[in-house]
Amino acid sequence: MRKKSVLFLCPAFLVYTILLIIPILGAFMLSFTDWNGFIQSPIKFVGIKNYLKLFSDARLANAIGVTLHITVAVVVSVNIIGLLLALLLNKSGKLTNLFRGIFFLPFVLSTVAISFIWMSILSYTGVLNTMLGAVGLSSLQGDFIGNASNAINSICIIEIWRMTGFHMVIYLASLQTVPADIYEASTIDGANAIQKFFYVTLPNIVPGITISVLMSIINELRQYDIVKVITDGGPGFQTETITYNILTQAFGNNKTGYSSAIAVFLFVMIAAIAVIQINISNKLEVK
Amino acid sequence: MKKIVSMLLCFGMLFSALSGCASSPSTTTPAASTDATATTSSAPASNSESGESVKITWAVFDTDNYTDAFWQHIIDAFEKDNPNIKVEKVLMTGDSRPQWLKTQLAGGNLPDVNVDPVELAKQEGVYAEVPASMLEKYDDSVIATFNGKHNLVPAYKQLRSQVYYSKKLFASAGVSVPTTWDEFTNVIKTLKAKGTTPFITAGPSDVWATGFGYWQGVINAELENKYPDFNADLLAGKVKWDNPIVESALKTWQKWYADGYYDKGSMSYSYTQSSAEFLKGKAAMMFDGAWSAPTLDKTKNTDIGCFVCPTPSGVKNYCTMPQYWGVSNACKNKDAAFKFCEYVLGGNTEIYKYYLQGDGNASVTKTPVTYDTGAIQSQFIKNLDDHKLVPEITKVVGDTALPTGFEDYLNKSLQTILVGADVSKTLKDWDTEMASLKS
Numbered sequence: 001m002r003k004k005s006v007l008f009l010c011p012a013f014l015v016y017t018i019l020l021i022i023p024i025l026g027a028f029m030l031s032f033t034d035w036n037g038f039i040q041s042p043i044k045f046v047g048i049k050n051y052l053k054l055f056s057d058a059r060l061a062n063a064i065g066v067t068l069h070i071t072v073a074v075v076v077s078v079n080i081i082g083l084l085l086a087l088l089l090n091k092s093g094k095l096t097n098l099f100r101g102i103f104f105l106p107f108v109l110s111t112v113a114i115s116f117i118w119m120s121i122l123s124y125t126g127v128l129n130t131m132l133g134a135v136g137l138s139s140l141q142g143d144f145i146g147n148a149s150n151a152i153n154s155i156c157i158i159e160i161w162r163m164t165g166f167h168m169v170i171y172l173a174s175l176q177t178v179p180a181d182i183y184e185a186s187t188i189d190g191a192n193a194i195q196k197f198f199y200v201t202l203p204n205i206v207p208g209i210t211i212s213v214l215m216s217i218i219n220e221l222r223q224y225d226i227v228k229v230i231t232d233g234g235p236g237f238q239t240e241t242i243t244y245n246i247l248t249q250a251f252g253n254n255k256t257g258y259s260s261a262i263a264v265f266l267f268v269m270i271a272a273i274a275v276i277q278i279n280i281s282n283k284l285e286v287k
Numbered sequence: 288m289k290k291i292v293s294m295l296l297c298f299g300m301l302f303s304a305l306s307g308c309a310s311s312p313s314t315t316t317p318a319a320s321t322d323a324t325a326t327t328s329s330a331p332a333s334n335s336e337s338g339e340s341v342k343i344t345w346a347v348f349d350t351d352n353y354t355d356a357f358w359q360h361i362i363d364a365f366e367k368d369n370p371n372i373k374v375e376k377v378l379m380t381g382d383s384r385p386q387w388l389k390t391q392l393a394g395g396n397l398p399d400v401n402v403d404p405v406e407l408a409k410q411e412g413v414y415a416e417v418p419a420s421m422l423e424k425y426d427d428s429v430i431a432t433f434n435g436k437h438n439l440v441p442a443y444k445q446l447r448s449q450v451y452y453s454k455k456l457f458a459s460a461g462v463s464v465p466t467t468w469d470e471f472t473n474v475i476k477t478l479k480a481k482g483t484t485p486f487i488t489a490g491p492s493d494v495w496a497t498g499f500g501y502w503q504g505v506i507n508a509e510l511e512n513k514y515p516d517f518n519a520d521l522l523a524g525k526v527k528w529d530n531p532i533v534e535s536a537l538k539t540w541q542k543w544y545a546d547g548y549y550d551k552g553s554m555s556y557s558y559t560q561s562s563a564e565f566l567k568g569k570a571a572m573m574f575d576g577a578w579s580a581p582t583l584d585k586t587k588n589t590d591i592g593c594f595v596c597p598t599p600s601g602v603k604n605y606c607t608m609p610q611y612w613g614v615s616n617a618c619k620n621k622d623a624a625f626k627f628c629e630y631v632l633g634g635n636t637e638i639y640k641y642y643l644q645g646d647g648n649a650s651v652t653k654t655p656v657t658y659d660t661g662a663i664q665s666q667f668i669k670n671l672d673d674h675k676l677v678p679e680i681t682k683v684v685g686d687t688a689l690p691t692g693f694e695d696y697l698n699k700s701l702q703t704i705l706v707g708a709d710v711s712k713t714l715k716d717w718d719t720e721m722a723s724l725k726s
Contacts, residue, residue, distance in 0.1 A: 037393065040412040053723075058716065119492075124552025125564065146490045146554025148706065232382075234491025235554050236703030251386045253692030253724060 024267070030260040037256035050261035060262060062237055063245040066152060070241065071220035073156040074163065078216050079209070081160070082167030087197075089168070090175045100172070104165035111162070115229035118158050119145065122230075148238035151231045155239060158226055163219065167212045174208025175201070203284070210281035214274055221270055242266050341620045342373040343627060344398040346391075348384055351582055352646045364638050365630050372623045379403075382493075383695075397615045399624045404439060404613030405431075405684050406691055414438040414613035415621055424633055429609045429651045431684040439611035439684070440628045443648035446577035447606050447679060448500035449593045449667055456483050456571040468597045475548055478571050486543065487570035489561040490554035491702065496561065497554075498540075498701030500574020503606055503679060504596030506536045511677035512602040518680060518687040521721070528717035536599070537701075537710045544705050554706065566591070577667060581647040584661025591663060595670045605671050606679035609651065690724035 031050055035043040054060060085103055089096050106114065121127045122144040129141040144154045178201060186196050202209075224243040227233060233240035233248075240248075242262065250259035347358045355376075362374045377398045379387045385406035391397045392413065407413045408431070417437050422430055429441040457463065457474075460481040465471040478485045489496035509532045510517050520526040543549065550570045553561065565573040566588070574596070583591050595605065612632065614624040633639050633652040640658045643650055647664050650656035660668065681694045697717065704713055 036410075037389070038410045038413070039393070040410055122555070123560070124555040125560070143552060143555050146552065146556075146706075151491075229492075231491045232494060234494060234699060234702050235497075235706050236699050236701075236708070238703065239491075248692075248695075251389060252383070252695050254389075255692075255724075 027260040027263050030257055031264045033257040035257045036254040037250060038254070046257065050258045053258060054261060054265055059237055059240070060245055063240045063242050066239055067221060067223060067241045069152055070156055070159065070223055071217060074159045074220045075213060075216045077160045078163045078167045079212055081164050082212065083171045085164065085168040086171035086175055090172060103168055106162045107166040111225040112229055114158070114162060115226050119230050122154050145231060146235055148235055151235070151239050155226055155230060158230070159220065159223070163216065167216060170208055170212045171205065174205040178204040206281055206285045210278065214277055217273055217277070218270055221266065340371050340373060341623045342375060343400060343618065343620055343624050344375045344377050345400040345627070346377050346379050346388065346398040346402055348379045348402065352578060357645055361631055361638055361642060364635065365627055368630070368635070369626065372626065374627060397617065399615050399618040399620065400627060401613045401615065404611060408433050408439050408611070408613055409688065409691060412616055415616045415618065418625060421625060421629055424653060425651050426653060431609070431611060432686060439613050440632060441651040442610045442612050442632050443643055444607040444609050444651055445646070445648050446667065446671070447503045447608055448574050448576050449504070449670060450500065450572050450596050451565070451575050451579060451591055451593045452572045453568060454590050454592050456568060459483065460571070464592070464594045465597055467601065468599045471597045475543065479548055484550045484570040485548045485572055487550040487561050487565050487573050488553045489556045489558040493558035494695070494698045494702060496558040497705060498698060499576070500596070501540055502701065504574065505598055506533060507606055507680055508598050508602055508604050508677070509536060509600060510680060511604060511606070512600065518678065518683045518689065522687060522725070528721070529711070529714040534710055534714060537704050541704055541707065541710060545707065554702070577648070578646045580664035580667045581644065581661065583663045588663070593663060593667050593670065595674060603673060604675040604677045606677055607649070608679055608682040609684060611684070690721065692724050693721060696720050
């Protein structure tokens with residue numbers, strides 16, 4: 001019986017191994033070479049040279065800074081706003097499902113499509129500046145894409161708009177797991193709404209917070225699509241992210257070995273953050 | 288009942304998954320891991336010489352001038368004269384044709400005939416050697432050598448850039464076409480003083496466009512004047528990017544932007560947007576390529592003129608970008624592929640003329656091929672009469688080409704310089720990046 005049930009795991013395990021494990025191991029091995037990505041070219045082992053280069057690469061350092069900026073801004077925002085929306089939409093009402101759908105909709109749209117739409121909104125001659133001019137707020141018009149600091153903030157806003165609905169859904173599911181009798185007991189004890197939130201809701205949704213925060217961190221550390229379409233990492237290198245840098249090194253500079261080293265570095269960074277966060281969450285979880 | 292429905296759903300999913308994994312009817316062959324050459328998507332077929340039908344694939348791209356109908360016209364003409372060779376267009380997508388080609392090569396799907404193959408040609412074994420008899424038709428100056436081999440077919444020379452200007456805005460500001468650097472800077476300041484934005488350019492989504500024109504017209508001109516073998520000297524370490532000529536020119540350009548001589552929205556525009564805004568009169572001048580002249584002529588635009596950007600030292604030179612076609616080394620019908628290249632690139636004079644005329648390019652055959660040009664394109668060509676031809680540093684092909692990736696790095700760097708980066712530090716970074724990419 002046990003052997004038969006293991007057989008059912010084989011297809012998924014094979015797909016997982018072929019599409020995930022083997023490429024990860026391949027990237028790890030390539031990170032110790034100077035391969036340029038062409039089958040015709042030899043693969044030469046260079047030891048840890050690529051990893052040493054990571055520490056002196058100014059362009060990569062800038063990309064790490066941009067990625068961390070986007071990650072911190074988006075992770076904090078989507079989790080706070082997502083939780084607030086979940087609290088508001090937790091109780092069923094006439095329009096609850098409609099609003100849940102509206103907030104979730106951006107997540108299901110194609111990232112590239114929404115990037116182009118936002119570009120037409122944020123461009124200097126786009127919808128936003130035109131509307132600001134039309135209502136007499138010309139002083140607020142600006143270059144939301146071509147100016148470096150504005151561009152990073154624009155990317156953060158688009159990403160927050162896109163992901164909040166998804167995190168709202170995670171928190172909604174978490175809120176459903178909080179036992180109603182605890183709320184009843186706290187009401188009897190005279191707790192107000194804020195006290196209920198901090199002493200009943202929050203401790204009981206720590207697993208949901210863990211999942212939501214972890215997923216948002218992983219997602220934002222791999223940010224690429226919106227940056228590529230809206231700013232192409234520009235102006236210059238000022239909105240390049242780590243993933244953008246990986247792809248540039250691999251396909252633009254023909255430095256597949258070095259780009260693999262950056263990818264391994266990103267993998268280790270994400271894994272470390274995940275382990276730290278799970279450890280913290282385990283301590284905060286209500287048993 | 289539930290069990291039956293579940294089983295049916297499972298089989299349905301399994302069936303659709305297996306259908307998705309099935310290979311397509313086209314004859315794409317996977318790249319062999321031990322085979323040193325890339326494979327192609329053309330149908331294995333007998334030699335065209337024997338009269339049996341063969342098919343070759345041709346990688347092309349889309350622009351305002353190079354439309355699907357444009358390429359199809361060339362294919363139709365060739366197939367009419369060569370009925371046993373079929374040509375299938377493959378559209379190169381994305382904003383980087385070299386990267387698209389590299390992706391296709393990695394997937395074993397490199398088309399048989401490639402337009403814009405220069406980056407890949409640096410890798411040995413990707414493109415087939417061009418028959419010597421075919422190369423005899425072309426100017427010696429455009430024959431490219433990679434690792435001692437000639438593996439690219441010369442296609443055309445692009446005349447690169449000049450300053451396009453609005454005659455109406457010039458007249459309103461009371462300025463005329465400048466012929467010296469001092470006149471040029473006076474024109475810029477006068478336009479600004481009269482409330483007209485002097486320049487417009489494009490930003491991040493078309494990174495090549497930001498510095499385009501100023502780089503070719505001023506910096507390239509001055510560098511080639513001072514260092515006639517700049518590329519060779521740079522690669523040998525005899526000259527550096529961090530030199531007074533480049534620094535001075537970039538600081539001037541940066542100051543223009545800081546002083547508001549560029550349209551405020553420039554850095555958020557795509558190239559298409561900036562062109563459209565220029566034609567609407569948002570700025571008096573735009574550095575743009577030779578390809579715009581035939582497009583403007585087609586729309587019978589009489590307001591736009593063009594002039595060669597003067598240089599600080601007064602040197603009068605211009606650069607051209609040679610372009611090539613390549614035949615994949617893995618092509619199973621090389622004879623047919625080279626026959627197609629030869630037909631389009633000079634073999635059929637009318638078709639070659641049609642190809643050149645599409646984007647306003649110049650021929651590279653020993654016997655020049657000319658064509659009728661409109662008013663703006665004629666002006667563009669006439670402006671170069673007393674100018675000397677020099678190489679374009681970032682577009683040199685062959686053994687003195689800059690390392691792969693440097694041109695993109697330079698274009699992005701020009702954007703950071705325009706918006707205020709420290710020029711001296713940035714130029715030192717250029718030298719560091721060159722060394723890194725060469726290693």
